[in-house]
Amino acid sequence: NVAEIAWYMLPSKRRGRDGIKLVDTAVNYSKLIGAASISMIFMESSMPKTVEKMYAKMGFNLAETTHVRYL
Numbered sequence: 001n002v003a004e005i006a007w008y009m010l011p012s013k014r015r016g017r018d019g020i021k022l023v024d025t026a027v028n029y030s031k032l033i034g035a036a037s038i039s040m041i042f043m044e045s046s047m048p049k050t051v052e053k054m055y056a057k058m059g060f061n062l063a064e065t066t067h068v069r070y071l
Contacts, residue, residue: 014047023058039063 005026009019023040030038040060042051052062 009046014050019051019054020058023054027058041066 007022009022013019026040027038040055042048042055056062
C-alpha cells in the first residue's frame with residue numbers, strides 16, 4: 001500500500017525542532033506499520049536548503065527532483 005500525506009509548518013515554527021519532531025513521528029509510525037520506505041519532499045518556497053540539510057542529517061537520500069510547469 002502507498003499513502004501520501006501532506007503537512008505544512010507555520011513559518012513561526014520553522015526555526016525550532018518542531019520539523020524534526022514531525023519527521024521523526026512519521027518515520028516511527030511508518031516503521032510501526034511495516035513500511036519498507038518513506039519519502040519526504042519540500043517546496044522550493046519553504047527554506048529548501050535548510051530542509052534538505054535536515055533530511056540528509058536524518059538519514060534521507062536524495063532520490064529525485066521535480067519540475068512543474070503551470071499552465
